[in-house]
Amino acid sequence: MKQILAIAGMNFKGLRSRSWPALVVVTGMSCVVGVLLSMMSFTVGIVTAFAEAGDPGRAIILSLSAQTEMQSGIARAVFPMVADARGIAKDRGAPLAEAEAVVTVPMVNKATRLDSMMVLRGLGPQSIRLRPKFRLLAGRMFMPGKRELIVGHAAQGQFAGTAIGDKVPLPDGAWAIVGAFSMQGDITEGSFFADRDTMMAANRKSTYNSVLVRLSSPAGLAALKRAIAANPALRVDIERDSDYYLRTTANTSAFLRAIATMVGATMAIGAVFAALNTMYGAVASRTREIATLRALGFGGTPVVLSVVVEALALCVTGALIGALIAWALFDGNAKAVNSSVFVLRVSPGLVMTGLIWALVVGLLGGLPPAIRAARLPIATALRAT
Amino acid sequence: MRRQGRAHRKDPHMKYFPLLWAALMRRKARLLLTVMSAIMAFTLFGMMAGFKASLDREIGLARADRIFVMPRFGFEELPESLKQKLTAIPGVAKVTAQNTVEGYYCDPHNPAVAMAVDPDVRGVWPELSVSAAQLAALSQDQTAVFLTRGYARRFDKKVGDMFPIKAPDRQREDGGQTWAFHVIGIINDMHTQPGGFALTSLKGVDQAKAESDRYKGGIFRVLAADPRQGEALARRIDRNLANSAxxxxSFTEKSAYQNAFAGSGIDIGFLIESIAGAGLFMILFLVGNSIAQSVRERSVEFAVLKTIGFSDAGIILLVAAEAMTPCLMGAALGTGVAAGFASIFPRLVPPGVGVPAPAVNPAVAVYALAAAALVATLAAAIPAGRIARTDIATALSGR
Structure with missing residues (x-):
């Protein structure tokens, strides 16, 4: 151990004279991690916004085999039958269940000045109770029966014409924005909320999209599923709310992650070759030094480890610089993609991913030159120039 | 020594090649690693430039005189009767209706879509890869579909097979949700529809729907009489129908593409260029370092060359060529890898994600070689300066 520290310390002191080769590895790795994390910040942002919208204590009910709330249609008559089922929490005898409706409204994206679709969600009397995260930030709540909307704080950042007092054109004329709300940054904060029945009438919509329920207990989901299955005429599917939100974003996030990984991996392989190049060079320039140490009785292992540690240190430094650049450029940027508003995140977990990549590159790039260093025949190496 | 001798042959250009070869072969491992690094960087560069090229091509081909007319709110279908109203609007040349049966094949995770078109579709959309005879065949048979080659491959279908699509929000008159199409032909893929599609008859779909859902056009495609008036016509259509039921x-095809690529709030073009730029930056340092190292190791050799009459410019040229070699090799091979990747790309994209394959065309290859030359020039600049400043006597003494 002492030997390892001694050699490693010597290596780092020698780094100054080999600063350019070292810089190659650091720059390479910071490019790899910078690009990887910048791309991943989109995925993390989307997944976080969707995941935070889900609540494992709730379940969402959609029409049979509908993949998303938008595709789902639940007849008005079905709602009371669903709400009466076992497994749903009750408050003074009334089930904590609500039917909701969603439509999209074309709004102008502030950044691009182009039309983008924003979600308008129609809430029933129980909807707010089902969403404990809901807070009214400014203005007042919409009034049932009136053409009034409240707007999510995140949506206000992305779409033009979303200030309190602005009018939003809907099929039956202009609706007024009377308040702004927070959902602690989850995906539903990128939408409008309004009174369900008024909104459905305005859009000539005859069916609900979903039913949201609070489960009586974590096991309530199984009871609810059994109760619903007992009545095949309902033709609905039940899913834990948190699972629904993760599922709806799974395809997109998997695709984005695959693209980021592919780009990152291509660059990382390039970085491995760069690290190999640098470390072979480092070993070659220190041939005599290494041979001297070996002649003095230092073992092969400390020599191997010292070279690997040097490669790892260079890669980790590069990764940290890359992570810092990605964080400075992207962390906290809000984006609106289609009808989803989310904030890009270079999270600590993501930085860890970058560091793991750096360690892998450092190991692959450092180990072969390290082994070569340890295998140098001492007698010949001592004579090296 | 033999190589030095060869440098004195008569052809003045020939003397550099043995020198270049000797310099490159001096450290074979270093050359190999540098080339491998450059190949990876240019694979990335080729892919990114290819994506950019295919996005630009899509936007370039998207027409400003073709307008999509969609329902303003939600996903309700527009009525068939809107066709007359649209045709009557001044500036409209042609109108065709289109609908879709969207659902899945066998498994909810296997999305499938049938585009339902009118026989007059080619008037507005001549690129659609069907002939007039094929369209006529569709209108003869309510449940017939054509599949694009890609779709046929994906679902493993051939002519004569059944192709049932289960569409949860497309109720049929018979109460079912399964649209039992049968395949009557295979049509060419369209790069504007990278996911592929099935093509069926609008009338056939409309008549099979539940009574209350019939007589729907879904959406409309409109051709503007004057190509320059596309955007204005789109706005006029919306104004005309703003107070209707x-x-x-409405938006033009062009603005739809711009919206899809740039309008999502993410400048995809810029993103692609940044990634490609990061890759180049990485190898700039790598090549710069290996060339600097090589020059440092050979200062005596350069001093000898100067002594025997090589000019500074000649030696700098030699160093530049030494930097060019791995860069250009990397660019050529990397672009090749990217082209290979582009050809298998359509099979890597999950179904339903409409990402066009990168177009790794000759222009991309030229672009990559130019970028490689630029990187090599920058990488050779610093060591070249050092050579020019080298004092022969000092260098020869090995200090």
């Missing part, structure tokens, strides 16, 4: 949202 079916307000619309």
């Amino acid at each position: 079916t307000p619309t949202r």
